[in-house]
Amino acid sequence: MATQSRATAPGTGRSLARSRPRYGEFIVKTILLIAALISVATTVGIVAALIEPTIEFFSEISLGEFFGSTNWGPLFNPPAFGVWPIIVATVEITLIAILVAVPLGLAAAIYLSEYATPRVRKIFKPVLEVLAGVPTVVFGFFALVFVTPLLQSWFPFLDLEAKNALAAGLLVGVMIIPIVASLSEDSMAAVPNGLREGSYALGASKMLTSVRVVVPAAFSGIVAAIILAISRAAGETMIVAIAGGFKAVFTFNPTNEMSTMAAFIAQAGSGDASVGSIAYKTIFAVGSLLFIMTFAMNWFSARMVQKYREVYD
Incomplete structure (x- = not known):
């Protein structure tokens, strides 16, 4: 019996081969x-x-002077090039932002993924993501004229300055909540329902299933979301410039005015430094350092995703 050609569907005379270029x-x-x-x-x-x-x-400027001093003032006379004040301010504001964004973002992601009905999810997720479209200058002025006075009235013992790292970090955290929430919810939604059903079959509650089954299964995506949020917070400019200030002081006290790496770049790049001067070149040195820090965080995120990624059939 003659064999049927691979290129022809059984029972038809039409070829399955590509008939024309797509x-x-x-x-x-x-x-x-x-x-x-x-x-x-x-x-x-x-x-x-x-x-x-x-x-x-x-x-x-030697590396020893750049990394070995805590006096920063490239635009002053005499200039000082110890970069630690703006590094500490960047890390501090980023940590405050993460302390705000991670709990709220993960809570929102768990609710949208595990508790919300499809109709509620369809409404609330776009509304949450609208926060990502708010101009950062709006967040900055909101922190300056509302959040800081509110903190000063509620916590007078903190002795908050008019511009401070605490208010800036809080609003940066609010700004990156959509990144953590949206990407984490996408990762949780990708977890197979079979894992949830198996947990329910063993008598686990919805909360226990969410925290002990779904979140670990989506861990790689959650880590990637958090690292991306950290990178976004570390590079934020307008909020920290408006609410945090430009005073580069080596301090770990978030109630003081601080200048981050991104805020310094914005300040020096606005015309305070003449092109070609050592102060102008400082912009690129700080930019390179910020780029390396961001690249390292993204590399770490990629390694974490690769290490803990769960693949389901």
């Missing part, structure tokens, strides 16, 4: 490739723009 698919693939190349080229361009001025800066 130009639409080729165009889509080309657009996606171009988008990916633009992303890579942008990153390479940023690195290329930072390298030369950074090398010139460190040819005049």
Whole structure:
């Protein structure tokens, strides 16, 4: 008996082989490739723009002076180049933001994934993500004219300055809640229902199932969301510039005015430093350091995702 050709469907005379080129698919693939190349080229361009001025800066200022001093004032006379005050301020405000965003974001993600009905989820998730579209300058002025006076009236013993790291960190945390909540909810929604049903079959409550089954199963995605939020908080400019201030003081007290790395770049890049001067090159040195810190966090996130990623059939 003659065998039927692979290219012909059984019972039909039509060939399953591609009859004509799919130009639409080729165009889509080309657009996606171009988008990916633009992303890579942008990153390479940023690195290329930072390298030369950074090398010139460190040819005049030693690494020992840059990392070995706690006096920062490149725009002062005489200048000081100890970078630790703005590093400490960046880390401190980022930590405050994470302490706000992670509990609230994860709680919102658990509710949307495990408790909310499809109708409620369809309404509340877009509303939550609207926070990501609010201009950061609005958050900054809100922190300056509302949050700081409110904290001063509620906690007078804190002796808050008019601009302080606490208010800036709180509003940065509110700003990154949608990142933590949305990405974490997506990871939890991808957990197979079979894991939930198995937990319920063993007598676990919905809360226990959410915390002990769903969250660990979605751990890699949650970690990626948190690291992305940390990177976003570390690079925030307008909120910390308006609410946190520009005073670079080496202190761990969040009630004081502080200047972060991003705030310094905004201040120095606004025209306070003449092009080609050592103060101007400081912008690129600080930018390179911030880029390295952000890159390290994203690399760590990728490794965590790879290590703890759960694959389900």
